[in-house]
Each structure stands twice: as structure tokens, then as C-alpha cells.
Amino acid sequence: MNQQLSSKSGPIGVFDSGYGGLTILQQFRKILPEYDYLYLGDNARAPYGSRSFEVVYEFTLQAVNRLFEEGCQLVILACNTASAKALRNIQQKNLPNIDPTRRVLGIIRPTIEIIDGITKTKHIGVLGTTGTIQSETYNIEINKLFPHIITTGEACPMWVPLVENREFDHPGADYFVKKHIDEILHRDSQIDTLVLGCTHYPLLVDKIQRFIPEGVQILSQGKYVAESLHHYLQVHPEMSDKCTKGGTCKFYTTESVEKFSDMASIFLSENIDVEHLSLE
Numbered sequence: 211m212n213q214q215l216s217s218k219s220g221p222i223g224v225f226d227s228g229y230g231g232l233t234i235l236q237q238f239r240k241i242l243p244e245y246d247y248l249y250l251g252d253n254a255r256a257p258y259g260s261r262s263f264e265v266v267y268e269f270t271l272q273a274v275n276r277l278f279e280e281g282c283q284l285v286i287l288a289c290n291t292a293s294a295k296a297l298r299n300i301q302q303k304n305l306p307n308i309d310p311t312r313r314v315l316g317i318i319r320p321t322i323e324i325i326d327g328i329t330k331t332k333h334i335g336v337l338g339t340t341g342t343i344q345s346e347t348y349n350i351e352i353n354k355l356f357p358h359i360i361t362t363g364e365a366c367p368m369w370v371p372l373v374e375n376r377e378f379d380h381p382g383a384d385y386f387v388k389k390h391i392d393e394i395l396h397r398d399s400q401i402d403t404l405v406l407g408c409t410h411y412p413l414l415v416d417k418i419q420r421f422i423p424e425g426v427q428i429l430s431q432g433k434y435v436a437e438s439l440h441h442y443l444q445v446h447p448e449m450s451d452k453c454t455k456g457g458t459c460k461f462y463t464t465e466s467v468e469k470f471s472d473m474a475s476i477f478l479s480e481n482i483d484v485e486h487l488s489l490e
């Protein structure tokens with residue numbers, strides 16, 4: 211075990227490449243307000259969506275190690291791209307050597323688990339980053355649990371930059387939103403559920419809503435991921451005991467603190483305590 215990691219309890223670590231994970235954190239704080247949270251956004255290196263498997267894995271592992279050093283016993287990868295490309299390796303290859311008592315969880319599995327109860331046509335669409343869609347993680351995992359569901363994935367490479375650059379509510383974003391909605395619904399017209407398979411996308415939800423026909427619903431994963439974490443902590447009281455409960459939330463960004471607090475205030479509607487850190 212890594213000798214530096216001596217703490218026995220700490221906040222729940224929440225990691226994303228940038229701001230997207232705040233949509234997950236928000237739901238955690240709503241459903242599990244008693245816990246302490248430590249959010250880390252690797253904004254300086256976002257987006258991750260177009261990066262290679264090796265790079266996403268390397269960056270995510272750096273972030274997880276950093277959150278462990280801060281005392282986190284449980285880290286949630288609040289990023290589909292990191293969940294798709296780095297989670298399994300971190301769980302299987304790294305965690306046993308770093309500290310087998312700590313846990314790293316992703317957000318794709320909890321999203322998939324509820325999908326069969328939501329779709330009626332059993333045709334779903336997944337909107338995600340190029341990395342998430344190319345990894346086919348959603349298709350593979352859905353097929354394992356619900357082989358009768360037909361899954362169509364659509365990579366939307368411009369959507370994260372639109373959010374990270376604060377263009378998500380501007381008219382220029384319409385073109386890119388409509389383009390991918392039209393494309394996926396053209397590929398499978400029986401889709402009745404569109405999964406927002408990227409934590410940044412809830413910020414585009416108003417625009418997405420405008421371009422989908424009646425009868426197609428949007429599934430934002432935050433609520434389901436938070437409910438799944440709630441359940442996890444109930445069935446793993448030993449882990450819940452290691453997560454401190456003071457109701458606090460602290461933020462780290464690898465980019466400028468001013469930029470982060472400015473943007474985070476849009477997501478969270480509150481003033482936040484942000485510190486800068488470097489992961490390299």
C-alpha cells in the first residue's frame with residue numbers, strides 16, 4: 211500500500227474533466243446532503259472526449275491519486291469518458307496496489323440499470339463524447355443487462371466545448387445540437403429515450419428539448435447516479451463510516467480559480483470555495 215495514504219476517513223471525491231461533474235455533484239448534495247464532498251475539475255486539460263484511451267487513463271489516475279492524498283476513501287468518476295476509458299483499469303490494476311480498502315466508482319452502470327424501466331419501445335439513443343461512444347461501453351453494458359434493448363450511440367464532439375466555453379445557451383449552439391439529434395433519430399426512428407451520456411450535456415437540455423419530437427424523452431443521469439450512490443452507502447456501511455459527514459463541499463480546479471468559480475456559480479447557484487492545483 212502507498213505509505214503516503216495514511217488517513218482513514220475523508221470527503222467523497224468527485225472527479226470530472228471539467229464542469230460537467232457539477233451536474234452529478236448537485237444531485238449528490240441533494241440526496242446525500244450530510245456528506246462532505248471534494249470536487250476536482252481538470253479544466254486545464256478538458257475536454258477528455260477526443261483524447262486517446264491511454265491519455266484519459268493517465269489523467270484520471272492522476273486525479274484519483276490526488277483525491278486519495280486528500281483523504282478521500284471513495285471517489286466517483288463523475289465523467290462518462292473517464293468511466294468508459296479508465297474505470298476498469300483503475301479498479302482492477304491500480305487500486306489493489308494503491309489501497310485495496312478504497313473505492314472508485316463510475317457513472318455508466320447506475321445509468322444503465324434503470325434504462326429498461328424507462329424505455330417503452332426498447333430503442334434508446336446515447337449521446338456522448340467521441341471517446342465514450344467509440345468505447346461502446348454503453349452498448350456493451352446495456353447488452354449484458356438488457357439484451358432486448360437496441361442501443362444507438364451518437365458522438366457529439368462539439369457539445370463539451372460549447373459548455374466549457376459558456377456557449378451552451380447562445381444561438382450558435384443550436385446548429386450543433388440539432389445536427390446530432392437529427393442524425394441519431396434518423397439512424398433509429400424508434401428511439402423513445404435519449405440518454406445524456408456526458409455529464410456536461412444537462413446544460414444543453416433546453417436546446418435538446420427544442421429539437422426532439424414529441425414522444426422522445428431525455429434521460430439525465432445525475433438523479434439516478436445519486437440514488438445509486440445512496441443505495442451503495444446503505445449496503446456498504448463500512449464505506450459510509452469512512453466518509454466524513456459535515457455537509458461541506460470544497461472545489462479544486464487545474465485551471466484558473468476565477469474562471470472556475472464564475473462558471474460553477476451558473477451550475478450551482480452559490481458562492482464556492484475553490485483552490486487551484488496541478489496534476490502533472
Ligand code: DGL
Binds near residue numbers: 226288339342409
Ligand atoms: N463530462 C465528461 C463526460 O461525461 C467529459 C467531457 C469531456 O471532457 O470531453 O463524458
